[in-house]
Amino acid sequence: MFDARVAGRMRFGCGVSASVGEVVRSLGADRAVLVTDSTMESLGVADRICSYLEGAGVEPFVFAGVEPEPSVETTDAVAELAREHDCQAVVGLGGGSCLDVAKAVSVLITNEGSAARYQGLGLVRNPGVPKVMIPTTAGTGSEVTFTAVLIRKSDGFKGGINDEKLFPDVSLLDPELTVTMPPAVTASTGMDALVHALEAFSGRSASPFSDMFAREAMRLIGSSIRTATWNGRDLRARSDMLLGSYYGGVALANAGVGACHSLAYPLGGMFGVGHGCANALLIPYVARHNAVACVDRYAEAYGLLGGASDGWPRREAAFALAELLEELVMDLELPCRLSELKAGIEERHFDEMADRAMAVARPMENNPRVMDKRACVAIYKEAY
Template sequence: MFDMTWTGRVRFGAGVSAQVGELLRSLGAERVVVVTDENMERLGTADRICAHLEAAEVHSCVFAGVEPEPSVETTDAVAELAREHDCQAVVGLGGGSCMDVAKAVSILITNQGSAAAYQGQGLVKVPGVPKVMIPTTAGTGSEVTSTAVLSRKGDGFKGSISDDRLRPDYSFLDPELTFTMPPKVTASTGMDALVHALEGYTGRQASPFSDLFAREALTRIGKWLRIATWNGKDLEARSEMLLASFYAGVTLANAGVGACHALAYPLGGSFGVGHGCCNALMLPYVVRYNVPARSDRYAQAAAWLGLGTEGWPDREAALACAEGLEDLVEDLSLPRKLSALKAGIEEKHFDALAEVALGMADFLENNPRPLDKKACIVLYKEAF
């Protein structure tokens, strides 16, 4: 038995973001807030989207101050801006951080209080205003999920607002908007998508439904991530990776993630290392740890990734999956060791990092092989 979760309406294709104004106008929205970051403002992408809105007589106010690790305080500020301008819809433009804030703002317009009051499971009482996501990276899958991960500047807490009312109503997947991603961002977000698909496929919550999307994501990532990283103007590669990110997001939304995410989150929260980079670094070590529990699934994943392991015994193919992932990380010029991050991480920090990782109970319960504190520390040491 399993449940299936789906997102709202999705439009995919080169140039489809030009339709955002027409869509919002058809919903009766006359004023919207565009939630984005300084990169989208600097590159002119925000102006481009606002021009599409104005052409449809939809007036916009822009907040371009979303941080890489978005905060409750920033989200509250955007919500106040949206209320002041009587905004009737929200557009999230950018990577996962921008989309997470946009989703949270949509419910803060109609609910009282700070975003902090809704960090938890199912705490949103009133549906939000319509929310439209326009991803400009290919990895987070935030255009699919019903969560918004936010930190609190006051106490350093980092947690999710998790509620079906955060699920986007519409998403525009326009590969042309991903042309501006530099190689490092392409690589790290692409690896984030890979981890979503692989952890969903090998996790305890996997289902025949999520498996379909995991397969499509892994097959595309294995073929196209290197090309998209090093030839960023290749429209086919960008299109396939944006689709892969979406499919991996559907996998994540239905099957969850596992130990790699649990171990990666405290590295980002404590040392400011990018989420995709942390996932990419920890993944081969977690795969090796998990092989005894799900060698069959890792063997299948190796084949989908194009590692040439068809016909191999499951255990050999599963271990080759870990090796292939290490090669991929190296080909993408992403760091393979914690000591190479230059972020101040030392072995003395592993105990505290492991404690935080153990707090990610949902992730660890979904992992195919149980982890305790000792196992977490061993994995950090192996990755160091």
């Protein structure tokens, strides 16, 4: 038995972001809040999206102040702006942070109080206003998931609003919007997408449906992430990454992620390390730990990611996956060690980090190998 779900409608192709005006209009809105960040504003992309909206008779209200690790406080401020202007739709434009805030704002317009009230699972009461997502990075999968991860500035707690009412209505996947992404962002967000696919594929909740998306995500990302990172104008590689990231998001939305995501959370919450960067750094160590528990799945993932294992025993291919991931992280020039991050992480922090990671329970429980606090500390030590 398994459930399957794909959020809303998706349009893919170069230039599809130009249809945002008609799309928002077709959802019945003539006033929309555009949630984005300073990068999209300075590149002129936010203005372009506004002109598409105006062209279809939709009045846009822009908030361009989403931070890299978005906060509850920022989200509340955008919701306030949207309520003030009576916005009937939300457009998210940018990386996962912008999309997460946009999704949360959609339900805050129709539900009382701060976003902090809804951090958890299934706590949102009323459906939100329609939401349209335009990702400009290829990684988080936020355009197709029901989660918005927010940090509470007051205590550093990082937690998701997880609710079906956060599923986007429409995602516009326009590879042209991703060509300006710098190498480091392409690499770290792309690795996040790859980890979504791998963790969904090897997790305990994997289904034939999620597998289909996870396999194709790994194949697309594995074959394109280096080119997209080091030759960002290659539209073929950019297209593969954007579609791969979407497929990874579908896999994640249906089968969840694993221990790598739990272990990455405290790196963001306590030390401000970016989500993709944290996952990329940890995945080789988590894979080494997990391999014994999911030999067949890892052996297959090794092949999907381009590892040649003809005639190898599957166990060997499964363990080779960790090496392959490590080489990939090095080729992408992402940090491979916690001590390299210069984020102030020291061995004395591992105990608290492990506690916080174990508290991110759902991915831990979905991990192919049973995890406990000792295993978390051991992985942090290995990665140090």
